[in-house]
Amino acid sequence: MQVTGRQDPATYDVVVVGGGAAGLSGALALGRARRSVLVIDAGEPRNAPASGVHVFLTREGMNPAALLEAGREDVRRYGAEVLEGRVASAARVDEGFTVGLEDGRRVGARRLLVATGLFDELPDVPGIRERWGRDVLHCPYCHGWEVRDEPIGVLASNPWAAHQALLFRQWSDDVTLFLHDAPRPTDEEAEGLAARGIAVVEGEVASLEIVGDRLAGVRMGSGEVVALRALAVAPRAVARTEVFEGLGLRTTGHPSGLGEHVEADAVGLTSVPGVWVAGNAADLAAQVISAAAAGVRAGAAINADLIAEETEHAVTAYRARREARTAGRR
Template structure:
């Protein structure tokens, strides 16, 4: 059964991960009418647990999100399943159209849709992603400590990634694949005891649902327990094109993000972003914090707008509609759609 939507909200949050739910929680506690639209495709879905999250270390991703939805709903926020097809400017707000035909209006937008990991086209790699094919040492390093770790040269951060994983294991092998390290990079790897294996990787060797090694193009098998891969990270933001907001290349060269200031405010008035859609390296805790910061900025922006309107009505109390407008702002009826 499709959940009934109101005609309009103070804020529509597009994306129901840690950033979106934290933002929605803050906004709902600020007595704003808020709708979260969640496509149900979290980036960390394959992971066994969320690591390094204070007081919730190891919690399963699905459980964390379900707890978050419950908390948002407990303060009057609405969370629905759906995918946004387009967002356009409409009068002094926005029209948000879902792919199933539903639509709502919003005074402000908070976009927390995350990113897509584009991984090298190596047979067996995508299927093991988030399991024994990993990317973040702070997310997975402890779980593969003291084991045989491989690092695939798959992006500009690959050497850096290998040097980081060396902190967790003395047995780290760097696979040059299609991008051999420079002389300086090779020296740094050698100084830290990271072996460099030349040659293109042909596939991953999987036995009984676990990674056992990396198969090279010449047929050699290099046994590894885990393989670190730097994905190209691309923000999920195509639906913002009608607003003139498009992803830009990230300064690190690791992918594309939606640029924003420290509060998540974008170049498009009324649109904020938080989490991996703008910060490619943000872990769950950082994404959640960014959602809270953006939500506070949005609420302050709405308060400023409402204050300007109240002052205008106060100065001209006999203007058309001023009495109703003052009552509306004072009682907060608009906030909860009463």
């Protein structure tokens, strides 16, 4: 089947929106279940700036783009299609959905798997977005080893800043917490920071200091420069699901306070019938390996849901045939 611009778009068992680890893993599970699957990918993975994927067994340090290319090859082996494009709309039709792309093409789906990831709302400090994923970091498990024993700064941008500083202390004994425009730590937090030798610096961080092609420190509003090798931030994360709001798919505040996510059950089923979600759109803190696992769970759940529907239809047809045979013998 091919995507079409006609009034009768091709219909797949499942359309997966988002071709990252979660979406491709879901497509792999569904393809191996002999489902017709289309993955639509806008080509904007969250981890694109990173040099490698970490804490992913057998794929440690692999370039993110190479991982996704290998994933696309895997899903194609089982008949799933991968389409580069951006989804602009989604609407319910009959017992399924119509998905519209920005270029005007449309495709039908019996079920949807939303794996669109999230958007990081970074602090408004010059240089942070440009260095994001390189030496401006967020996850110590993803990046801590690469900056071990180096001077690390933590820019307070949410209530978890003190906790984040304590986490990075595991990788370096030279950690500084910059309060920026955040309130001071509580007495309990301050005591813990002091006990671990973490300096706390008040005042606004005005910009990053770059020497050559690496972070050299941060410049305070006072003009003082504090030398650093890496700067950790905890951005507010927002699920990329705006185009599905017409279906009733909404984001809500994550219990952790980290941002906005889509609520779903353990296998990714949302409150919208026929729509599943996997990866960072549902779990803001998911790493690549856990996003992939969530995609597999969602794919299996979608297949089971389709089997239940097909069995129901088969039973209805079976009963009709049986009644017809019985009537013919009278």
